[in-house]
Amino acid sequence: MLTNELELTPRRGLVVWVYSLKQLRNLKRFGYVYYVSKKMKYVVLYVDEESVEETIEKLNKQFFVRSVEQSFRPDINMNFTNRLGNQDCHDEPLDFEEQKTEIRLAEFDD
Template identity: 35%
Template sequence: MSIKQDLTNKNISQRLSIIVYLNSVSNQYKLRHYGDIVYFSKKLGYCILYVNQNEIEQVMRNLTALDFVDRVERSKWDQIDLSSDHIEKQITDLAADAERKLQERQENTEQLL
């Protein structure tokens, strides 16, 4: 059973992250009204908020209307496939690619000698 299915079975509200790019970083604390601030970069001028999944569209519209907000994006984090089958396939593909490159390098060095 996946984590998402387990959470919905237990009636736990799912939360998604959104990235808010700011024109003025001094107003970052005003974002607390819209969600939980989990990360803030003063240097790059962005903030990551966690928002309830069922409220995300409304919160994104409200944030876009603020004068100190440059733009708002939905995080791609929830689209990452973390299943063990997918991860194992990636590891095998990386290992096969590394082995192929190693063989090519050995063949090139043998040709030079």
């Protein structure tokens, strides 16, 4: 029996700052090249989570690499239910204070 399940591997983004983009083909062997900035000379690269540290070490040894930065997005908690002050208060009506504002039109001298 065949199961059609897609297994996702956790990945991490790396920003690789380079001196020149001539060696872009060499970067493709380290992971998936997602974006290349020709003007600012950096490459966004996605690698498997379990091989991040050794990939960073290998990239830093390359002669055309200036520096390597990790993306910390997988480390951020993206659950915002109790952080914005909406803690199960959907039953109560919201109180609004009516502001008394005065609208004045600009006067033009012709």
